[in-house]
Amino acid sequence: MSNASNHTPIHIEKTIPLKKALLILGTFTGLFVVTGCIIGYSFFWGKYRQQSYGDILLQVAQQRVKANPKDAISHLELGYAYLLHKEEDKAFADKALKELQQAYQLAPENRQVQYNLALSYIAGKQYNTAIDLLVPLAEEGFFNLDAHFSLGEAYYLNGQYNEAITVFSEAAAIRPGISDSYYYIALSYEKMGNREKALTAANKALRLAPDYKVYLELKAKLEEQPAGGENRET
Structure with a gap:
């Protein structure tokens, strides 16, 4: 006669296949990551736009001007910061000019102030005023090369092509390895x-930067023109 109490209970373990276990683990992990991203975006990331270097520079410069309203360099830095944003909004170009004019009033002898004010005038298409500031800077001092480039640009944009060629040729003599000097000479010619x-200058630019697309396009454009065309050189 059997006795129920003598029977040992049977323990049955259920095993989960490996693929199924990995699927379950992956599902929970994905849900965890997605949930975390939603929470993070809702409470943290979504509230702030990622700041660029220009944004940070602008904020710092604004704080410096507020703290030192009579300091020319603070206005200079703020003007430069606004210039970095001029492509985003025309108002920034106007603000840059205002700050740099203020810096110039405070320190008219400061070469950095003069140079950046000239850049602001170029951005505002006030080329003659920019030229007046850049001519003495191009003649001597730390900003010699940069001033030559900006002066050449101002001449070029103002339609003074002979003057632009002269200035960019001087820039090429100061530093022959800069291809842009020859590029702007080519454009002026x-x-x-x-x-x-123009072709001669374009080829000089290409020898320094053989694969630069802008130079290649200029050369191709010049080569398509008929030889011995009208010469408006004065």
């Missing part, structure tokens, strides 16, 4: 209708 000299 092109504007004057001198195809041959």
Whole structure:
């Protein structure tokens, strides 16, 4: 006669296949990550736009001007910070000019102030005023090369192509390895209708930067023009 109490209970373990276990683990992990991202975006990341270097520079410069309203360098830095944003909003170009004019009033002899004020005038298409500031800077001092480039640009944009060629040629003499000098010389000769000299300058630019797309496009454009075209050089 059997006795129920003598029977040992049977323990049955259920095993989960490995693939199924990995699937479950992956599902829970994915839910955890997604939930964390939603919470993070809702409470933290979504409230703030990622700041660029220019944004930070602008905020710091604004604080410095507020703390030192009579300091020319503080206004200079704020003007420069606004110039970095001029492509985003025309109002920034106007603000840059205002700050740099203030810096110039406080320190008219400061070469950094003069140079950046000239850049602001170029941005505002006030080329003659920029030229007046840049001519003495291009003649001597720390900003010699930069001033030459900016002065050449101002001449070029003002339609004074002979002057632009002279200044960019001086820049090339100061530092022959900078291809942009020859590029702007080529552009100036092109504007004057001198195809041959424009091609010569474009080739010099390409020797320094053989794969630069802008130079290649200029050369191709010049080569398509008929040789011995009108020469408007004066």
